Amino acid sequence: MHRPLIPHHSGQPGPKHRVSVLLRLLQQLHVPSFHYFCCMSIVNIIQKNVTESLSDLFNQPFSEKDFQINQTKPEFEGDYTVVMFSLVKALKLSPDAIGNQLGEKLTSSYPDLFTKFNIIKGFLNLTISDVYWTTLLTKNYNNNCYGRKEMNGKKVMVEYSSPNTNKPLHLGHLRNIFLGWSVAEILKVNGYEVIKSCMVNDRGIHICKSMIAWRKFANGATPQSTGIKGDHLVGDYYVRFENELKAQSQILVNKIKMADLCDFSGAELEKLDKLLIALTKLDEIKDAEKITKLHDEIREVARNNTQIMAEAKQMLLDWEEGKPEVIELWKKMNSWVYDGFDTTYKRIGSDFDKIYYESDTYLLGKDIVQQGLDNKVFFQKEDGSIWIDLTAEGLDEKIVQRKDGTSVYITNDIGLAVQKYEQYKIDQSIYVIGNEQNYHMKVLQLICKKMGMPNADNIFHLSYGMVELTTGKMKSREGTVVDADELIDEMVATTQKLTEELGKVKDFSPAELKDLYDIIGLGAMKFYLLRVEPKKTMVFNPEDSIDIHGFSAPFVQYTYARIRSILRKEAANFEALLANTNETETTGNLLPLEKEMIVNLEQFPTALEQACAEFNPSVITNYVFDLSKTFNSFYDQHSIAKAESETKKQLRLQIVGMTANTIKSGMQLMGIMVPERM
RNA sequence: GGUCCCGUAGUUCAAUGGAUAGAAUAGAAGUUUCCUAAACUUUAGAUGUGAGUUCGAUUCUCGCCGGGACCA
Numbered sequence: 001m002h003r004p005l006i007p008h009h010s011g012q013p014g015p016k017h018r019v020s021v022l023l024r025l026l027q028q029l030h031v032p033s034f035h036y037f038c039c040m041s042i043v044n045i046i047q048k049n050v051t052e053s054l055s056d057l058f059n060q061p062f063s064e065k066d067f068q069i070n071q072t073k074p075e076f077e078g079d080y081t082v083v084m085f086s087l088v089k090a091l092k093l094s095p096d097a098i099g100n101q102l103g104e105k106l107t108s109s110y111p112d113l114f115t116k117f118n119i120i121k122g123f124l125n126l127t128i129s130d131v132y133w134t135t136l137l138t139k140n141y142n143n144n145c146y147g148r149k150e151m152n153g154k155k156v157m158v159e160y161s162s163p164n165t166n167k168p169l170h171l172g173h174l175r176n177i178f179l180g181w182s183v184a185e186i187l188k189v190n191g192y193e194v195i196k197s198c199m200v201n202d203r204g205i206h207i208c209k210s211m212i213a214w215r216k217f218a219n220g221a222t223p224q225s226t227g228i229k230g231d232h233l234v235g236d237y238y239v240r241f242e243n244e245l246k247a248q249s250q251i252l253v254n255k256i257k258m259a260d261l262c263d264f265s266g267a268e269l270e271k272l273d274k275l276l277i278a279l280t281k282l283d284e285i286k287d288a289e290k291i292t293k294l295h296d297e298i299r300e301v302a303r304n305n306t307q308i309m310a311e312a313k314q315m316l317l318d319w320e321e322g323k324p325e326v327i328e329l330w331k332k333m334n335s336w337v338y339d340g341f342d343t344t345y346k347r348i349g350s351d352f353d354k355i356y357y358e359s360d361t362y363l364l365g366k367d368i369v370q371q372g373l374d375n376k377v378f379f380q381k382e383d384g385s386i387w388i389d390l391t392a393e394g395l396d397e398k399i400v401q402r403k404d405g406t407s408v409y410i411t412n413d414i415g416l417a418v419q420k421y422e423q424y425k426i427d428q429s430i431y432v433i434g435n436e437q438n439y440h441m442k443v444l445q446l447i448c449k450k451m452g453m454p455n456a457d458n459i460f461h462l463s464y465g466m467v468e469l470t471t472g473k474m475k476s477r478e479g480t481v482v483d484a485d486e487l488i489d490e491m492v493a494t495t496q497k498l499t500e501e502l503g504k505v506k507d508f509s510p511a512e513l514k515d516l517y518d519i520i521g522l523g524a525m526k527f528y529l530l531r532v533e534p535k536k537t538m539v540f541n542p543e544d545s546i547d548i549h550g551f552s553a554p555f556v557q558y559t560y561a562r563i564r565s566i567l568r569k570e571a572a573n574f575e576a577l578l579a580n581t582n583e584t585e586t587t588g589n590l591l592p593l594e595k596e597m598i599v600n601l602e603q604f605p606t607a608l609e610q611a612c613a614e615f616n617p618s619v620i621t622n623y624v625f626d627l628s629k630t631f632n633s634f635y636d637q638h639s640i641a642k643a644e645s646e647t648k649k650q651l652r653l654q655i656v657g658m659t660a661n662t663i664k665s666g667m668q669l670m671g672i673m674v675p676e677r678m
Numbered sequence: 679g680g681u682c683c684c685g686u687a688g689u690u691c692a693a694u695g696g697a698u699a700g701a702a703u704a705g706a707a708g709u710u711u712c713c714u715a716a717a718c719u720u721u722a723g724a725u726g727u728g729a730g731u732u733c734g735a736u737u738c739u740c741g742c743c744g745g746g747a748c749c750a
Contacts, residue, residue: 073697083696085733095733122733123697394681396749438682439748465683466746473746502716520716532691537684537746544690548716550702551691558716566713610694622692625701632717641713656713678716 041606042128043069046080049113053105058091066090071599077118078125079599085122095122130590133598134651140601141654142578144661147605149191156192157420158184158462160432161350162199165337166206166238168231169344171467171474171482171540172434175529177350178671179464180432182530182617185669190612195424198352199416202334203359208315210234211329212308213241223336229485231340234333242477244308252302268301275301344485348522349671356416364415365407368451369400377450390446398443413444414451421455428458430615435463435535462615465537467529482540492521494546495554505677516675520554523672527553530670531621551625553672556663559628560674563660566640567653574653590651593634597655600627604662608669617670624666631659 040048047064054062067086072078082102084095091098096119103117103124116127140146160180163169169177184194214221214237223230252263261272279294303309318326345351369386372378378386378400386401400411420429433441441461448456466473474481496517499505505516528545532538548554567574590598604623611619640656643649664674 068694068696070694070696075698081697085696088733121697396680398749434747435683436747442682443749463683468746470689498716502714504714504716535683536691539690541690544703547703552702552716554716555702558714562714562717569713618691622701629701633719635713636709636718639713677714 042080042132042602043606045113046082046126049106049110050082050102053102053109054087057101057105060090072125076120076123076125077127078116079128079595080126082124082126083122084124095119099124130595133590133595133602136602137598137651137654137658141658142661143658144665146658146661147608147665148189149608151193152191154192154427155195155425156187156428156430157195157197157354157424157426158187158430158432159197159199160184161352162201162433163341164201164204164206165231165234165334166210167235167476168229168340169484171484171487174348174484174487174525175464175467175538176432176434177345177348178526178529179462179534179617181350182620182670183430183432183462183615185671186608186611186615186617186620189608189665189669195353195426196351197354197356197420199356199358199361201358203319203357203362205312205316206238207330207334208312208319209241209245210238211326211333212312212315213237213244214333215329216244223339229340229343230336230338231344232483232485234337234340241308241312245303245306248306248308249299249302252305253299256298256302263305264301268305272298272301344488347485347488347518348526358412361416361419362407362412364419365400365411365413366415368414368418369407369411372400372447372451375451377447388447388450390443393446395439395443395446398447400447410440410444410447414447417444417448417459418453421453426455426458428460429455430460430462432462432464435465437461438463460615462534464534465532467538467540470539470541488522488525490542491525491546492517495521495524495548498548499678508677516678519673519675520548520557520678523553523557523667524548526670526672527556527621530617531625533618534616551621553667554678556624556628556667557672557674558678559631560660560663560667561676561678562635563631563656563663564676566656567660570641570653573649574657577650577653591638593630593637594651594655596630597634597659600630601655601658601662604666607666611669620666620669624663627659627662627666 046069050067050069051062051064054066068083070081070083072081082099084098084102087093087098088095099117099119099122103119103126106114106126107117113129113132114126115129118125158180160183161173161177163173181196184196187194214234217240218237221233223233226233228236255261255263256272256276259276261269264272275294275298279291279298282291282294315326319330369378372388373380373386378388380386381403383403384405385399385403387397387399389397391397398410399408401407417429420426431441438461441459441463445456445459445461448459468474469480469482471480496513499513499517499520505513508516525545528540529538531551604627607619607623611617634655638652640649640652643652667674
């Protein structure tokens, strides 16, 4: 199993902790169980009541950890189940005996909450009174803040997206962006103050490559002159560079294989000699894997010795020296890229509170290196390079400054980590970065710890899995990268086609239609990328992603649209319901699907807490889907407009209203809008 | 060579150590005089493998097999 790099929320109370504090408080106040359900989940209430009852019955202390509470399986009678097995040892009684005593105690002590119980094979099934459910519904059906927590005074920074400026955004970035944005929103509703940040890698050899190719081949082409989106234009020249590099290196590789090494000297000459000798030996053994590896190494040497690569390297040096014409070109091309990114961010509804540029932060690590040397956390090798020894922690030695005095990524990252804490006084720093950086982030945190940074434990790497295609992995060299802009356009276009086929919104204006296609198309894409647990590698299947049936955003959106349709038709009745400040008269007799709806709705706050504790938006996708599915059955079976009685109608209108609010809140956390009609 | 992650229906995903492992898709069969059929109902189908811990394991531990990532 995956272990988090650090315990979640270490050093600060998480939601569960807060709940238990609240619980203790309420216990001390002796508040009758029935009157605080507005701020406690039913599971928490049962936990508390069971704990108290057990202590009373058996004259010894119990805690909520001594037993488990599950939702009762549909094939048994009851709503929630207490699992008795774990109590057997301590009490030296049979599960059924404990269950019987506990069941009697609960139903007699809390008759307004527990109406019935039964015991099957050591499982105590409790039936919660209909009055509990209807009261909960009446209190919350029009509460737009349902599930939202009070501010807790904690500040969290979530860093995500973090693109390079040499290529447009792709599918992998989308998973990153949606995850980061959604986690930030989930933290907010759970009471955290959140700063969304982005680290732009605007400096380095990659951008120099685009610049070289642009200068050589573009004839001054700009986004304006070509009509090409800025990030794509710059990306095109990056590809152009790579093609030229490939052509040039191929010539060199051919020469090398002919044993013509006149272009090389010194260490590289030696290395190539060795490689060629190894290759002839291996050719006889026929170890295909090793042969490929040797060919790769030869190609790598060749790539590094091409004319065009030399130009790129020179440009990086010129950039570092601040050569005016290089800086000017760099600024110009980066600005094109930023314009392009902004367009995409705007389209998908993403935003940042703070943007860091690597060109500003890449020198931040210098002081850290000196500090590390002073503290003897780092050491210097004979060649002048500076390292940290992490072998005691089961890792390797890691370089923190090259022999030429230039910094490496990890050092810059440490510098920025410190700066984030100093600038914003944050309690936790979350990095949404792919799992290929697991090692890097582990090292980062370890170094921070060794440097004695007080907040080192509160760095959290939200590591997510790669997005693969049904045909395999995305590889830029093979041109199988799925471009974000193209994908968005495609999803929206598919939505349009489908909507036109169904023909339900023919009266919409062109602007309304455009909005609707965006809401559904973008929603489908976000939902599809968020519905898988973050750390898992996921497969992107173009057909599935556009599929609007089943576990998808359009399914949930459709449910919402149907509800809105009901509420439009029943507007007068719903208004009357809202105006009526008296508690609605409850029927005390809920039908199975009515109850199932309320039980589902009751779980929303718990889902929000779980999503927050796990930094996992898929908890919300699962929740809203389940809720929608249950609602669709409910809708199919029970008429709202033509309910059996006036009280039934009121009850159902409440269910409908609360479902709409809950779906909307849940989807909002993922940046997914819900349409009034579709 | 070392470290880490992942193996669940044909496919894509669920399941705080709990009852007969849930969904969705694709397959088969149904439901429109009635609140939006982008829906609903029925049906068939899965824990890679071998041990261990436990009253009880998809979940925890160890070995193996398979897929992936990173470090050197």
